Amino acid sequence: QQPEFGHWYHHFIPIQCGYDTEFPARIVSAVKQYEQDSGRSADGLLTAYESYHVAVATAAQQLGLSHEPLSAYEVATDKFKTSLSEGRKSYTASSVDQALHIARTEDLPWPLIIKPCRGWASELVFKVDDIEQLEQAAPRMRSDSHGAQFVMEHYCSGPEVDINFVLYNGE
Template structure:
């Protein structure tokens, strides 16, 4: 068979595999997965969204009442590595974010959707005929736009991650079951998949006491936790995870500066490790 680890080639490789009569996921599934608005339309979760192609269309959408509250997320419908994603809090920022994406290399389609205030996670699957052979849940620390202590808050870049997730088992199970179901429904039955999601109504939140980490917030929940899919990547985890874990998959060298052990979990990246040192 043939494969790729570059997001921009997914559709091309699927088409080539079909022509060569090699095993591949359905082309419709691959095309939907790389188009964030198509994916959101199929699996909206707790997120409301709409799509525009220009500032003029955005103005019309606002006249139609599609923008009802802030903050919002603005992102290209086809993108990678968090490029072009921003969290905006008012109308001026919204128009500036859309204008910045109009000539973008990711295409003209721009997605505007609800910002979900809940823990973000990376979810890694290995599936065979729809059955889970491997499942991994990773905590994604707040992105740059969600933190007051970092410059460049106009973007939505990932900061750090921790293995394994600190979410309680019941929330992990919800994420696992719901996201696997989405993959299968879309047509992905066999392969390696890297998904991103947020869980709303979680019992956990990031706090800075004794170092930033995901901890119980102690508030009474009035609704059950739900998982909302952010994106599907038909590949292994991204560069941050692959670069550091390819040498020490589950047996890290804790003397390396790239790792720091915190409460029996693996902290990835030395730049933020000082937050855990006491």
């Protein structure tokens, strides 16, 4: 919505964002209302937030707009599904009790990294060396911003590398 990005769009449509199941329907409704009011058709939908890619792609599909496959976003934006797709042994839990049950009943490869399945920017990510540390970290395992599910997997030591790039027409 900022002026320096004005060349990216014809009109900015504010929508109440969220992680509820109705979010894609709100997008569709807002776009249809815009098209009706303006007489223009939408060319596409864009979000800069990884956590909204599935909802935006769902809305684009419903509107008949170009979009990436939902199945790709469903894996790429869920750290548990990404781990499984890469063949890593991971566990998912949606409550502290469930995480502690997994820790007590599975042969876990300590230390573990605990992170929200739908997190970003390393928020709410922490390392635990044993079940006692897991119990101490329990209050940090739920987040309204990232959802209730989190992934538990073996901690891989070393530097973190993050590479982001965009291709347009093969460039």
